[in-house]
Amino acid sequence: MTSLPGQNPAPSPRPAPAGPDTPAAGRTGRRLKPWHGLWLLLMLGWTVSAADRSVTGPVVTWMIDNGVGFMAHADNPHALGGLIGGLFFAGYMLTQFPGGYLGDRYGHRTLIVVSLLWAGVTTVLTGFLGGLVAFIVVRVVTGLGEGAFYSNDRTLITRLTPERDRSLGMGVVITGLAFGITIATVFTPDFIGFGRDFLDGDEAWRMAFWVLGAATLVVATAATWYFRAHLSARTVGRAALHLGGYAAVSLTLVMAVYFVGDATGLSDLWIAVLEVALAVGLVLYALRRKGEELGPVLKNRDLFLIYLVNIAILWNLWFFSFWSVSIVTGATHSSFTSGALTAGFNAGAGLLGFPAGGWLSDHGVRRGLGRREMMLAFTAAQAVLTVAFAWYLSAADHPSLWTMGVLLFTASLFFNALQPVGHALTADLARPDLRGSAFGMENLIGETGAVLSPAVGGVLRDSTGSWNAAVWLDAAVVVAGLAVLSFVRGPRPGAAVPAPAAPAD
Numbered sequence: 157m158t159s160l161p162g163q164n165p166a167p168s169p170r171p172a173p174a175g176p177d178t179p180a181a182g183r184t185g186r187r188l189k190p191w192h193g194l195w196l197l198l199m200l201g202w203t204v205s206a207a208d209r210s211v212t213g214p215v216v217t218w219m220i221d222n223g224v225g226f227m228a229h230a231d232n233p234h235a236l237g238g239l240i241g242g243l244f245f246a247g248y249m250l251t252q253f254p255g256g257y258l259g260d261r262y263g264h265r266t267l268i269v270v271s272l273l274w275a276g277v278t279t280v281l282t283g284f285l286g287g288l289v290a291f292i293v294v295r296v297v298t299g300l301g302e303g304a305f306y307s308n309d310r311t312l313i314t315r316l317t318p319e320r321d322r323s324l325g326m327g328v329v330i331t332g333l334a335f336g337i338t339i340a341t342v343f344t345p346d347f348i349g350f351g352r353d354f355l356d357g358d359e360a361w362r363m364a365f366w367v368l369g370a371a372t373l374v375v376a377t378a379a380t381w382y383f384r385a386h387l388s389a390r391t392v393g394r395a396a397l398h399l400g401g402y403a404a405v406s407l408t409l410v411m412a413v414y415f416v417g418d419a420t421g422l423s424d425l426w427i428a429v430l431e432v433a434l435a436v437g438l439v440l441y442a443l444r445r446k447g448e449e450l451g452p453v454l455k456n457r458d459l460f461l462i463y464l465v466n467i468a469i470l471w472n473l474w475f476f477s478f479w480s481v482s483i484v485t486g487a488t489h490s491s492f493t494s495g496a497l498t499a500g501f502n503a504g505a506g507l508l509g510f511p512a513g514g515w516l517s518d519h520g521v522r523r524g525l526g527r528r529e530m531m532l533a534f535t536a537a538q539a540v541l542t543v544a545f546a547w548y549l550s551a552a553d554h555p556s557l558w559t560m561g562v563l564l565f566t567a568s569l570f571f572n573a574l575q576p577v578g579h580a581l582t583a584d585l586a587r588p589d590l591r592g593s594a595f596g597m598e599n600l601i602g603e604t605g606a607v608l609s610p611a612v613g614g615v616l617r618d619s620t621g622s623w624n625a626a627v628w629l630d631a632a633v634v635v636a637g638l639a640v641l642s643f644v645r646g647p648r649p650g651a652a653v654p655a656p657a658a659p660a661d
Contacts, residue, residue: 191317195325197382198309199332201272204372205302206336208279209248211368212241212295213478213610214344215361217485221492224358226288232424234482238614239424241478242607243292243410246431247299249603250406250438251399255304256311256596262395264308264315264592265383270396271308272376274301279369283362296410300403307596314583314591320518322583323527327514327576334506334572337477340368342500345493409434428611432604452586453593459585461644462578466602468637469578472542472571475609475630480564483623487555498561505568513573517580527581528644534574535638539631541567546631550624581644605633 216237219227230236259267278298285294309329317325344364351363380387413434417427454460476483485495513534520530545563549555579595586594613626 191313191321191325193382194312194316195328197379198268198313198329199335200375201268201305201309201379202330202332203335203339204332204368204375205272205275205305206333207340207368208275208298208336208372209244209302210337210340210477211344211364212244213237214341214481215348215364216240217479217482218344218348218361218492220482221485222358225361226286226291232615232618234614234617235424235611236614238478238610238612239428240292240295241474241610242428242431243414244295244299245474245603245606245610246410246428246435247296247403247406248303249299249435249600249607250410251300251303251402252307252598252600252603253593253596254399254402256307256592256594258304258395258398259308259311259596260590260592262391262398263386264312265386266392266395267304267308267399268312269376269380269383269387270392270399271301271303271305272372272379274298274396274399275305276369276372276376279365279372281369283365283369292414293407293411296407297403300406301399303599304399306599307592310579310583310595311592320522323514323517323521323576323580324511325514326579327510327512327517327573330576330579331507331510334504334510337506338500338504340364341477341481342497406438409438423615425611425615428608432607435600435604435607453590453597456585458644459582459594459598461640462582462585463598463601465578465637465641465644466598467605468633468640469571469575469605470599470602471605471609471633472538472630474606475613475626476564476568478610479613479617479623479626482617483549483627484557484560486617486623487549487560488557490557494557498557498564505565506572509569509572510576514576514580516573517577527577527584528641531574531577531581532638532641534570534577535634535641538567538570538574539634539638541570542631542634546624546627549627609633 216227219225220233220237227233227237255267255271275298278294278301282291282294282298285291310326313325313329314322347364347367348360350367351360355362410431413430414427417430422430481492481495484490484498485492488495488498490498513530517527517530521527541563545560545567548559548563552559582594582598583591609630612629613623616626616629617623
C-alpha cells in the first residue's frame with residue numbers, strides 16, 4: 157500500500173511476498189520474470205495514449221481534404237491544424253514535471269492509473285463536442301492528463317527492472333508509442349469509414365475518438381487491477397485532485413494565451429511561440445519556488461544537455477506523426493488511405509527500432525561501450541537519412557510512394573532506436589530519488605519541439621504551397637540535436653549507479 161505523502165514507509169516485519177512488481181533481486185530461472193508483465197502493461201498504456209494524441213493529425217488532414225467541420229472555412233487550414241496540435245502539446249508539456257514530482261510523492265503506479273483514466277474519459281468526450289474552441293479545450297485537457305504518464309512510466313521501469321535489462325525494458329515498453337501512432341495513422345480512415353455507418357458523413361470523424369477513448373479506458377481498468385496491491389482510493393483521489401489543480405491553472409494559462417493572441421491578430425505560429433514562452437516561465441517559477449529541491453535536476457550539465465537534445469527528438473517525432481499523411485498525399489497526389497498506409501512506415505519502424513535500440517544499449521554497456529556513444533551513432537544515422545528524405549522530396553518531380561516509405565522507415569528505425577538509449581542515459585545521470593522529476597523535466601523542455609513543429613510545419617506549408625521547406629527545417633533541427641548531443645559527457649562505461657532510495661510506491 158502506498159504511504160501517504162509526508163510519511164515514511166513503515167518497516168515490514170517480514171519480507172513481502174513476491175508480486176507482479178517485486179524488484180528483480182533473487183529471481184532466477186528461465187520463466188518470464190515479474191518485470192516482463194510490467195513491461196507489457198506499460199506498453200499497452202503507451203499504445204492507447206499515443207493513439208489518443210496522434211489521431212488529431214489524421215482527423216485534421218481528413219477535415220481539410222473534405223472541407224468539413226471547423227476546418228471548412230479556415231483561411232490557412234494547415235496553420236490552424238498545426239496550432240491545434242501544438243496546443244495539445246502545450247497542455248501535455250505543462251504536466252510533465254508536475255506529473256513526475258507527484259509520482260515521487262504519491263507513487264508512480266498511482267499517477268499512471270490517474271493518467272490513463274483521464275485520457276480515456278477526455279478522448280471519448282472529444283467525439284461529442286463540436287466547434288473549434290470546444291475541440292481545442294478538450295484536446296488541451298487530454299494533453300494535461302497524458303503528461304503525467306511518461307515520467308512515472310520511465311521511473312517505474314528503472315526501479316523494478318534489473319540494470320542489465322534497463323534499456324531493453326524502456327525500448328520494449330515505448331514500442332507502444334509506435335503501435336499507437338501506427339494505429340492512429342493507418343486506421344483512422346477505417347474508423348471514419350465505420351463512423352459513416354452511424355453518423356452523417358461530415359460527422360464521421362467523431363468515431364475515431366470514441367473507439368480510441370474506449371480502448372484507453374479498457375487499458376486503464378487493467379492497470380488499476382494490476383497495481384491494485386499498491387493503490388488506495390484515498391491516495392488515487394488525492395493525486396488526481398493535486399494533478400487537477402495543476403491542470404486547471406495550466407488550462408487557464410494556455411487558453412488565455414490562445415484567446416489573447418487570437419483577439420490581437422497574432423498568427424497561429426506566434427501563438428504557439430507564446431505557449432512555449434509560458435512553459436519556460438513556469439519552469440523558472442518552479443525553480444524559484446523549489447530551487448534547492450530541483451537543483452540536481454536542472455543544474456546537472458549533462459542532464460540539461462539531454463533535455464535540449466530532447467527538443468530535436470520530439471520536434472521530429474511529432475512533426476511527422478502529425479503531418480506525415482498530409483506530406484505523403486501532397487507530394488504524390490495519392491488518396492487519403494494510400495497516404496496513411498505509406499506514412500505508417502514512419503510509425504511502424506518503432507516496432508523494431510525501440511526494442512532493438514534498448515537491447516543494443518544494454519548489450520553494449522555490458523561490453524564497456526557507453527550509452528552516449530550509441531546514442532550519437534544512431535542520431536547521426538537518422539540525421540543522414542532525414543536529409544536524404546528532404547532532398548528526395550524536393551528533387552523528385554513525381555515522388556514514389558515506395559521510395560518515400562523506405563526513406564521514412566529507415567530514418568525512423570534509427571530515430572526510434574536512439575530513444576530508449578537516451579532514456580536509460582537519463583536514468584544513469586539522475587539522482588535515484590529524483591528520477592521522476594528528471595524525466596518530467598526532460599519531457600517538459602523537450603515538448604517545446606512538439607508544441608512548435610506541427611504549427612511551424614503548417615505555416616510553412618500554407619505560405620510556400622508545399623512541404624519541402626518544413627521537411628528541410630526538420631532535418632536541420634535533427635542535425636542541431638546531434639551537435640548538442642556531442643557535448644554530453646555521460647557516465648563512464650562500467651561506472652556504478654548509486655543505489656536507489658526507498659521507493660515512493
